Amino acid sequence: MLLDERVDTAPRRRRARGSLSRHEILDAALHVVETRGLRLLSMPTLARQLGSGATSIYKYFPSKEALVEALATQVVQDIRQRLPPIGVRKWDVELFGYFSSFRELLATHRAYLELVAYGPAAFVHLALTEDARRRLDDGLDLLATAGLDRRAAIEAFTACLNYTRGFVLLASRATVPGRPGSAWDADLRIIDVFDADQFSHGLRLLIAGIRAEAT
Amino acid sequence: MLLDERVDTAPRRRRARGSLSRHEILDAALHVVETRGLRLLSMPTLARQLGSGATSIYKYFPSKEALVEALATQVVQDIRQRLPPIGVRKWDVELFGYFSSFRELLATHRAYLELVAYGPAAFVHLALTEDARRRLDDGLDLLATAGLDRRAAIEAFTACLNYTRGFVLLASRATVPGRPGSAWDADLRIIDVFDADQFSHGLRLLIAGIRAEAT
DNA sequence: ACCTGAACACCGTTCAAGT
DNA sequence: ACCTGAACACCGTTCAAGT
Secondary structure (H helix, E strand, O other): OOOOOOOOOOOOOOOOOOOOOHHHHHHHHHHHHHHHOHHHOOHHHHHHHHOOOHHHHHHOOOOHHHHHHHHHHHHHHHHHHHOOOOOOOOHHHHHHHHHHHHHHHHHOOHHHHHHHHHOOHHHHHHHOOHHHHHHHHHHHHHHHOOOOOHHHHHHHHHHHHHHHHHHHHHHHHHOOOOOOOOOOOOOOHHHHOOOHHHHHHHHHHHHHHHHHHHO | OOOOOOOOOOOOOOOOOOOOOHHHHHHHHHHHHHHHOHHHOOHHHHHHHHOOOHHHHHHOOOOHHHHHHHHHHHHHHHHHHHOOOOOOOOHHHHHHHHHHHHHHHHHOOHHHHHHHHHOOHHHHHHHOOHHHHHHHHHHHHHHHOOOOOHHHHHHHHHHHHHHHHHHHHHHHHHOOOOOOOOOOOHHHHHHHOOOHHHHHHHHHHHHHHHHHHHO
16 A cells, blocks of 8 residues: 655656545555654655655645644554453453553554654543543453452552553653663663563552552 | 843844853753743744854754753753652651652653653663762662662662653643543543642552562 | 645754854 | 854745646
């Protein structure tokens, strides 16, 4: 569906009248974000990808900001569909597995990282769909089996969610490959590492805290 | 020290030869970021603030990116100096107070929020100074009084730090005033609110988890 | 109706020229 | 030595003109 960017000097052909669409534009934008990053997504870049004029995009999106927000919404929905459902094991095992999967999914999805780190301010709120609501209800049911009342369950689930999303966001802002390491001792440098182990330690503490609160 | 932005149409006077400095440029940049936001900080804007030509800034900073990174470093150091030291109360009380103060300091410091949300990728790593190291040592000593060994203390302190910085970062990306509220029930909407209470719940769970691990 | 290039007001940055 | 405007290659967006 995606056209390669044109490198030849011949003038491109005019696109047929009904050939452009919101879907194709979002597809091309996603491709640019995944391969080059959000900061290299410009209307001219995107137009070259589409083989169209940059101004044609404005028939489908009122502004670049609106386009990026539509893209972000799509990416968030796509990620939620890939998230495995909560299973039937003991609540603490399921909770740990659920948020570990969530973190890994986010951390390996370049478009998500680009959009959450540099994208629209509203990004954090995009999750508020009915599908997200269903996932939340599943999480609350799970925490009910741990003995938490509704209010405590909401607070606990929110804490895990905030920890996970915040961790991924921090990590995405911390990935600077060419950076010299700090001068700290080897065992202290861990404080600035954002790998899966580091994430797991914190998540385990949260779950231990929930367990303590439940009993 | 800061000049008001000029609004008159008369051509501004040429600045005297030694009158510009890194310090004055950073001061003016901080003022723009605090009052207008990082995205409205441009070289022309900054130059108007300084009453200089935009190109003069390049004698002191090789690029806008370098300027913003220098500003970010300064802001992080300033925040750390305002952070109250860890006291002598019981470890869980001190830990809660320390990270609550930290969160509030970050959340009320507009320049920090702008820079962490939209600033240089390296921002998260800027904290790695000797002063930060001293604060970390204090935290590890505190957790030692809870009965944690060195490794567990590092993991626990890191978890609290990541939770706090991640929460503030998420919150700063979620502040969209003109946004219509979600259609969810009122008691579920809490999951998308990033206030001090929400933060405290998670921090309390983390600390309860540390307590459970220590015994 | 949809697609288009020219044009506008910006931006970061370079550079030769002022003082 | 330091400060400067002109100039360059970009960007988002508007709009009148093509097809």
